[in-house]
Amino acid sequence: MLKLIIFGPPSAGKGTQAQRLSKDYGLPQVSTGDLLRDAVAKQTPLGVKIKSYLDTGKLGPDDLIVQLIKERVSKPDCSNGYLLDGFPRTMGQAVELDRMTAIDLVLNIVVDHESLVERAVGRRICRKCNAVYHVKFNQSKTAGVCDKCGGELIQRDDDKEQTVRNRLKVYQDQTAPLIEHFRKKGNIVDVDGSKGIEEVYSQMTRAIKALKK
Numbered sequence: 001m002l003k004l005i006i007f008g009p010p011s012a013g014k015g016t017q018a019q020r021l022s023k024d025y026g027l028p029q030v031s032t033g034d035l036l037r038d039a040v041a042k043q044t045p046l047g048v049k050i051k052s053y054l055d056t057g058k059l060g061p062d063d064l065i066v067q068l069i070k071e072r073v074s075k076p077d078c079s080n081g082y083l084l085d086g087f088p089r090t091m092g093q094a095v096e097l098d099r100m101t102a103i104d105l106v107l108n109i110v111v112d113h114e115s116l117v118e119r120a121v122g123r124r125i126c127r128k129c130n131a132v133y134h135v136k137f138n139q140s141k142t143a144g145v146c147d148k149c150g151g152e153l154i155q156r157d158d159d160k161e162q163t164v165r166n167r168l169k170v171y172q173d174q175t176a177p178l179i180e181h182f183r184k185k186g187n188i189v190d191v192d193g194s195k196g197i198e199e200v201y202s203q204m205t206r207a208i209k210a211l212k213k
């Protein structure tokens with residue numbers, strides 16, 4: 001049983017690392033961003049309610065997000081643990097999570113502000129399987145085509161520079177204060193996210209190994 005949080009600002013590399021950890025450790029990646037984008041694309045009642053938040057980079061209401069997470073982690077594939085990506089993001093969500101379960105480790109990716117903007121603006125994702133690429137730092141073999149499933153690579157609507165800057169501000173105001181909350185609980189490890197994707201991954205697996213000792 002292993003329950004992890006991949007934490008960090010927008011476009012720090014949470015999804016990139018979470019996808020690989022999920023595969024290597026056999027843990028489902030529970031990404032609130034992916035779940036919400038999927039709901040928007042399918043125009044479910046949640047998707048209709050949440051669309052304007054995603055478009056502007058604001059955080060969705062805590063009650064909706066907590067409900068979404070509770071439903072997702074109660075599915076059978078989460079019975080041996082999971083990897084939370086993008087949750088919690090407010091103190092209210094963190095308190096609800098504490099009521100729900102104990103988290104083994106928070107991997108906090110630290111990256112400077114301007115690199116975050118560059119990573120977001122150059123990001124491309126697969127329309128079909130959500131795999132993450134970058135036009136400069138993590139290119140697909142064929143431009144515009146997903147290596148994993150052949151799907152079309154697209155730019156997320158919220159990766160336009162102004163929306164990215166709004167998301168960074170929202171992170172500073174509402175999400176960064178959670179770091180202190182995790183420090184008090186003693187289950188957070190900082191990861192130097194300025195390094196390349198491989199090196200960041202190694203830092204994370206080392207932290208997970210240390211936990212298992």
Ligand code: AP5
Nearest residue numbers: 010011012013014015016032033060086119123133134137
């Ligand atoms: P969400 O999808 O969670 O967005 P985010 O937190 O802003 O994170 P990103 O997906 O932008 O980035 P990431 O850290 O996963 O980076 P990635 O691996 O893609 O949320 C979207 C929206 O949903 C929110 O704005 C909000 O409206 C709503 N929402 C979600 N969760 C919510 C919650 N809990 N409460 C309320 N609302 C919520 O990498 C980025 C790029 O960098 C990629 O191109 C990648 O290839 C590249 N890259 C990755 N690592 C490296 C590296 N080491 N070096 C160079 N390039 C790298």
